[in-house]
Amino acid sequence: MMNMLQTPGRTQIAWIKAALFALCLLPALRLALGWQDDALGANPIETITRASGDWTLRFLLITLCVTPLRRITGLNWLLRLRRMLGLFAFAYGCAHLTTYVWLDQFFDWMAIAHDILKRPFITVGFAALVLMTPLALTSNAWSIRRLGGRRWQALHRSVYGIAILGVVHYWWLVKADVREPMLYAFALAWLLILRAWWRELERRRQQSMPPPVPAYKGRVIRIVPTGK
Amino acid sequence: MLIQRPSDILASEITSRALFENRRRFLRDAGLLLAAGALGSAGHRAEAATPAATRLGPLASSPLSTGEEKTSYKAVTTYNNYYEFGTDKSDPAENAGRLVTRPWTVRVEGLAARPRTFDIDELLRLAPLEERIYRLRCVEGWSMVIPWVGFPLASLLKQVEPLGSAKYVEFVTLYDPKVMSRLPVLDWPYTEGLRLDEAMHPLTLLAMGLYGEVLPNQNGAPVRLVVPWKYGFKSAKSIVTIRLTDKQPATAWNKAAKHEYGFYSNVNPQVDHPRWSQATERRIGEFRKRPTLMFNGYAEQVASLYQGMDLRANF
Numbered sequence: 001m002m003n004m005l006q007t008p009g010r011t012q013i014a015w016i017k018a019a020l021f022a023l024c025l026l027p028a029l030r031l032a033l034g035w036q037d038d039a040l041g042a043n044p045i046e047t048i049t050r051a052s053g054d055w056t057l058r059f060l061l062i063t064l065c066v067t068p069l070r071r072i073t074g075l076n077w078l079l080r081l082r083r084m085l086g087l088f089a090f091a092y093g094c095a096h097l098t099t100y101v102w103l104d105q106f107f108d109w110m111a112i113a114h115d116i117l118k119r120p121f122i123t124v125g126f127a128a129l130v131l132m133t134p135l136a137l138t139s140n141a142w143s144i145r146r147l148g149g150r151r152w153q154a155l156h157r158s159v160y161g162i163a164i165l166g167v168v169h170y171w172w173l174v175k176a177d178v179r180e181p182m183l184y185a186f187a188l189a190w191l192l193i194l195r196a197w198w199r200e201l202e203r204r205r206q207q208s209m210p211p212p213v214p215a216y217k218g219r220v221i222r223i224v225p226t227g228k
Numbered sequence: 229m230l231i232q233r234p235s236d237i238l239a240s241e242i243t244s245r246a247l248f249e250n251r252r253r254f255l256r257d258a259g260l261l262l263a264a265g266a267l268g269s270a271g272h273r274a275e276a277a278t279p280a281a282t283r284l285g286p287l288a289s290s291p292l293s294t295g296e297e298k299t300s301y302k303a304v305t306t307y308n309n310y311y312e313f314g315t316d317k318s319d320p321a322e323n324a325g326r327l328v329t330r331p332w333t334v335r336v337e338g339l340a341a342r343p344r345t346f347d348i349d350e351l352l353r354l355a356p357l358e359e360r361i362y363r364l365r366c367v368e369g370w371s372m373v374i375p376w377v378g379f380p381l382a383s384l385l386k387q388v389e390p391l392g393s394a395k396y397v398e399f400v401t402l403y404d405p406k407v408m409s410r411l412p413v414l415d416w417p418y419t420e421g422l423r424l425d426e427a428m429h430p431l432t433l434l435a436m437g438l439y440g441e442v443l444p445n446q447n448g449a450p451v452r453l454v455v456p457w458k459y460g461f462k463s464a465k466s467i468v469t470i471r472l473t474d475k476q477p478a479t480a481w482n483k484a485a486k487h488e489y490g491f492y493s494n495v496n497p498q499v500d501h502p503r504w505s506q507a508t509e510r511r512i513g514e515f516r517k518r519p520t521l522m523f524n525g526y527a528e529q530v531a532s533l534y535q536g537m538d539l540r541a542n543f
């Protein structure tokens with residue numbers, strides 16, 4: 001049992017992934033059923049816009065939790081769930097945009113263009129989704145090989161910026177009560193600080209190590225051991 | 229043509245029509261309805277957070293009412309902005325039950341010859357109650373059509389005889405931290421204001437009911453303002469003091485974000501809110517957005533109040 005948790009086998013991973021996939025679909029399923037039953041409140045389009053936006057941001061943050069969780073628990077296989085979580089963030093982001101373009105604005109492209117250019121909160125949300133697109137497109141083994149691990153990693157580090165844009169988007173759209181966006185901001189800040197702290201530890205460790213490692217002018221190359 | 233013919237529908241009929249708007253709910257409540265016998269309004273009460281409401285009447289109909297389809301009682305009473313009871317639209321219906329609306333008095337004071345305090349029961353008898361079916365446009369881009377019950381605010385203000393020096397009217401609403409939010413989301417108590425001529429305008433309503441019944445707490449019981457050509461937040465809820473002043477009163481949302489919410493806040497599709505467009509709105513219950521009308525469709529009655537004013541600067 002313990003062993004299985006430490007290093008699940010191929011089929012076990014497949015099952016875990018399938019279960020996680022179903023779990024990630026639940027929020028969407030709930031919205032779809034709610035729409036059908038007219039159970040999304042007086043303003044169902046607003047309910048869907050908000051729920052899809054919430055889940056985009058939540059999945060982004062959940063994705064950012066994978067590395068710290070793996071490091072703290074030592075369960076390296078958690079890393080194998082990260083791609084799916086990131087892609088779900090993108091999928092909910094696309095659903096969020098579709099809700100806005102279709103249900104909310106009903107393809108009023110003038111109004112949409114106007115919103116993107118003139119409403120800072122929409123500009124920022126749009127930028128976040130645009131920046132997520134290359135990450136989604138390169139979330140496959142072929143792209144990693146094609147780009148090379150280091151370049152791929154550099155590209156995917158933009159996820160931190162994207163998450164910040166997501167929080168700013170939320171912060172700017174609330175009228176007065178910033179408690180919820182503040183919660184997300186705290187969660188994100190915590191995740192970023194944790195990484196900065198580990199990076200600093202790694203830097204110190206490399207510096208205190210005697211020469212064998214060629215000193216790259218004191219610069220840090222890897223944040224965490226890749227485990228490969 | 230913006231002024232509609234007087235609606236010849238009785239208040240009691242309106243209530244039962246609201247029931248039919250949602251067949252599913254109607255069927256579920258059918259048993260309740262039978263139990264309620266002749267009181268045809270009991271069915272929808274099962275949905276409201278407030279205890280059994282009291283019918284108001286008899287109600288005169290008004291030529292100022294719109295003939296547009298009314299928003300369902302359920303939507304009107306479950307989708308509310310009343311930040312003292314929480315910032316989600318569903319919070320007020322859940323939390324406003326704690327509000328004690330009786331005894332209740334409204335103090336009318338300031339630059340008036342005969343300032344005095346009115347008891348809520350006295351207010352209800354102060355002038356003939358009318359049903360006014362008005363459009364309500366929220367600054368957030370949604371709208372409703374609501375059958376209010378009340379009388380023109382002017383009827384109340386005349387009782388205290390405003391002095392010639394009175395230029396504005398300030399509305400102070402209840403803030404009771406025992407039952408309301410203690411978070412400093414806005415600078416409590418919520419205050420609003422109108423110019424005296426706006427306050428005296430025949431469209432400006434002091435409302436004590438909706439759908440022929442006493443106001444549910446989440447809608448601003450026991451007495452609120454309704455100014456149909458301005459964004460909804462101008463229509464202060466649960467009013468305790470009305471003050472005649474010579475200076476433009478500070479208003480809650482203006483204090484919170486003065487570039488976003490001006491003193492006038494007239495519905496104006498040409499002047500966008502900095503964070504969203506005001507050109508269109510979603511009528512609750514409808515799918516597609518519809519164009520927003522100047523002064524929320526009341527231009528014929530109120531445009532003259534603002535003649536010569538730059539409505540972009542005085543947003």
Ligand code: HEM
Binds near residue numbers: 051055060097170
């Ligand atoms: C494609 C560009 C995007 C557009 C046009 C857009 C638009 C919107 C709109 C119109 C709202 C509702 C505002 C309101 O109800 O007042 C909203 C809410 C929200 N959006 Fe976006 N958004 C975009 C991208 C994103 C992205 C990428 C994220 C996450 C990283 C995100 C997260 C959120 C969140 C958390 C909310 C608030 C939900 C709530 O109120 O509970 N959005 N967005």
